[in-house]
Amino acid sequence: MKNKNLIAIYDYTREEQTRLLDLAEEFEREPVQNILNGYVVATLFFEPSTRTRLSFESAANRLGARVIGFTDSASSSVKKGESLKDTILTVSNYADIIVMRHPRDGSARYASEVSPVPIINAGDGANQHPTQTLLDMYSIRKTQGTLENLQVAFVGDLKYGRTVHSLTMALTNYKTTFHLVSPGELKLPSYVKTHIKEKDLKYHQYTNMDEAIRKADILYMTRIQKERFSDPIEYERVKNAYILNKELLENAKENMKVLHPLPRVNEISEEVDANPMAYYFRQAENGVYIRQALLASILGVK
Numbered sequence: 001m002k003n004k005n006l007i008a009i010y011d012y013t014r015e016e017q018t019r020l021l022d023l024a025e026e027f028e029r030e031p032v033q034n035i036l037n038g039y040v041v042a043t044l045f046f047e048p049s050t051r052t053r054l055s056f057e058s059a060a061n062r063l064g065a066r067v068i069g070f071t072d073s074a075s076s077s078v079k080k081g082e083s084l085k086d087t088i089l090t091v092s093n094y095a096d097i098i099v100m101r102h103p104r105d106g107s108a109r110y111a112s113e114v115s116p117v118p119i120i121n122a123g124d125g126a127n128q129h130p131t132q133t134l135l136d137m138y139s140i141r142k143t144q145g146t147l148e149n150l151q152v153a154f155v156g157d158l159k160y161g162r163t164v165h166s167l168t169m170a171l172t173n174y175k176t177t178f179h180l181v182s183p184g185e186l187k188l189p190s191y192v193k194t195h196i197k198e199k200d201l202k203y204h205q206y207t208n209m210d211e212a213i214r215k216a217d218i219l220y221m222t223r224i225q226k227e228r229f230s231d232p233i234e235y236e237r238v239k240n241a242y243i244l245n246k247e248l249l250e251n252a253k254e255n256m257k258v259l260h261p262l263p264r265v266n267e268i269s270e271e272v273d274a275n276p277m278a279y280y281f282r283q284a285e286n287g288v289y290i291r292q293a294l295l296a297s298i299l300g301v302k
């Protein structure tokens, strides 16, 4: 995996993904290792982030690397009109690897085509979020003991939710049955459903979440992505479509875990946080180990 970009989850084979999950387990057992001493990691965030940026920076710091970057493109020369290409070419002089989040679909792929150093996509528009997918897979494997033959329910904004797109594609390697719960206008895009169909797997679509909750081993809640709507009235219509509460979990399987890439707005009531099925803050913690595995592998030290 040395120097290999990670732009979409399917850029890495199932075997490469498994290797990263195994390596993340090693980092969870021993998170502080001075194996990236002398390396510089750049984090370029053209869009807001808490978990992805800070867990990458925590991962780099715990492995002895230095971190440079910006959290707001308005504080960089992009504000003066500098192109993405020129920004990437410039930063590649200062860093060994670039972690980039950008609001435009396809921007990470473009950056990888012009960059002399590896690019990790930390989310590009409504397209892909492959490092989130790896930590989601890690969380699923850790809580269920396997990734095979699971019933996975996705709830919320399946149209604009990039974490849903990446994770669905990844789970098609594991005989998953998909339960897709969304308002009619926020259904999973057909190009993602094509990945499911190509693997001869089943998906069921719902507008109500009760039945999907009863069947699920994993309940993957998502935020309605306000920032992707062109019409604010349309957002207002769907913003409260799904709110998970304690009562709804009463009919869930015992092994079921609730995941959410976070941030949440109101789609999971805070009363759920104390329920043993709630796993989303542990899921965010797992992001550090997966990102340690990615940095170490792509920089060629593991």
Ligand code: CP
Pocket (backbone or CB within 6 Å): 048, 049, 050, 051, 052, 053, 123, 132, 261, 262, 263
């Ligand atoms: N899950 C996730 O991408 O969170 P942030 O937007 O806070 O990075």
